[in-house]
Amino acid sequence: MKVFRYLAVSVDSIFAHKLRAALTMLGIIIGIAAVLVTVGIGSGAAASITERIESSGTNLLTISAGASRGLSSTSSLTLADADLLADATLFPDIVAVAPQYSSSATVIFGSSEGSYTVVGTTANYATVRNLTVAGGAFLSDAQVAESESVAVIGDTVASDLFGADDPVGQTVRVDDTLFTVIGVLEASGGSGFGSSDSQIYVPLGSAQGRLFNAGRSNGSYAVSSISVQGAGSAVLDALQVQIEQILRLRHRLAAADENDFMIQNQADMLQIASDVSGTLTALLGSIGAVSLIVGGIGIMNIMLVSVTERTSEIGLRRALGAHDGDILLQFLVEALVLCALGGVVGIGLSFAIAQGLALLPAMSYRIVIEPWAVALALAVSTASGFIFGLYPAMRATKLDPIEALRFE
Amino acid sequence: MGKNSAEHAEHADDRDPVITMRDVTKTYQMGAMQVHALRGVSLEIAAGEYVAIVGASGSGKSTLMNIIGLLDWPTSGAYAINGVEVARLSKNRLADLRNREIGFVFQRFHLLPRTTARRQVELPLFYAGVPDRTARRRALDALAQVGLGERVDHRPDELSGGQQQRVAIARALVTQPSILLADEPTGALDSQTGKEVMALFHELNEQGITLIVVTHDLGIASQAQRIITLRDGEIISDAPAARQTSPFLSASTNGQGARPAIPAQEVLA
Ligand SMILES: Nc1ncnc2c1ncn2[C@@H]1O[C@H](COP(=O)(O)OP(=O)(O)OP(=O)(O)O)[C@@H](O)[C@H]1O
């Protein structure tokens, strides 16, 4: 292929004008790096949000008491509601149901103490919420059934109260009641309120009865929320509707009444998160794309200068038998090589920037430069070489050999 | 003049004409003014001839050379090269003819900057579509032929003027053209180097190439078989060199060129 032979010619000419080539490429380098880093920030944010949502379990519906979240004795959600949802003949698409009763309490070990969210729940909570035990074990069915005084603590709680010591087997005081620590959870990575790291898990009955004295409604203990694991992400929407209807019936709500509970659908949350981050990425990316266009115009500018500057070279090449197509290809390939080279350097630069930003303490998530973005960046830079190199190359072919040779 | 041409045509009868021109004119439009660089030039040059074109500055020598070399086009008149009428040819076909049939040597060498001698000489072969390996071998052969076998990897700024002109000659020769055109090839060289370059030309002509040289140097012109003299865009004399009928030549006093020799920058090693 003749095109490949022009590679040598254009590489020669680029190396003959190193500084000019570098300055030309600068626009493309900055453009590509800007696009990749901004899109990477968007992708990173999206990945971090998605990860956080998914780390709280898969195919999850969370039903929370609407009126007053759990603390009130008039909580609308009850253990009977949870038992009904757990009936496999009624809800074949529900895999597991884990009711929770949570409130905050002061936890003391030795001279250390702290205020944490204490969650009373059942044994299957660990699987429903994707919790992994780092040491010891999670609550067992038997322990839950007997409402034993045992607790599983989150990673942050463990390090706050026990430092480097092993908490398993130790006894902690939770609001005047003693609990034996039977397990420690692995750090989930999530931070802030609601992260499993700063929670402590006890059998449901222990929380409702001994610790918080939960209220009753129609003879059933109140719960603050119910986690429901569906059979797949496809059934979540249908399940949500079913659960809503059944709970409205059970709670005897009239058609005009608002729900006294709230159902959060994990698929919806993921959708919202990906919509938001998609918009963010597109916005950031288009800002970067503007700098790419500016870079491309820079290429065109320099190529036009280069054509004028090399008028006599073009004349000579014509005198030696170059066709229009030869001259066109030479300048086009040169622009392409410049842009592709700029693209490669820009990609390298974007990875360096991503690494650098990751070192900043303020950066709470990674910048994710995805392979498709790299491929797109290369394609775009090469395409801009073509678009912005074509006009100067066509100008070069318009030169008459004799005019070009006389030019000095 | 007409008589001279007729005599010459007789002399060249036994060989095929490579160049045939009939009433070629070239007019440049300079704003409202017209510059008649050539006013009706007719000539025939046979294969293997060694022709010198002389004349005062501005008489149209370079214009004529450029038309012969297919770098420029006549305003009117007919021009055929190897029997092919060029007016009918496309741009790319003309480029092919320049590539295969014509070798150019310019006064100012016109070498590519920062490019080795070998690359310079490979260039016409590149455009001819000759494979790289063959092109490399032929370029090295051509450089050896002009005595630069040892300098193939030198760049123009690492070569003397004479050596640069030899690179240009090797580049002109490498496609084995039938015609070699040289517009004041020694104009930028000192007289000794100029002589060496002309000796090389002479040798090439003896091997059969048709050689057309524009020159101001009488010594050079008189080595040719035939001298064409231009004045104001017309041929005023066209005769074998031995007859020395060129008014331009007789106008000069001694064997030196009409122009002061350009001082040598470097002497050929
Ligand atoms: N591109 C052009 N535009 C206008 N006039 C031109 C152009 N090229 C040449 N001429 C004119 O045509 C005439 C012939 O020019 P040409 O270059 O052929 O002369 P020459 O014999 O080669 O002179 P010299 O010995 O100085 O090189 C001159 O009068 C010149 O000014």
Ligand SMILES: [Mg+2]
């Ligand atoms: Mg001239």
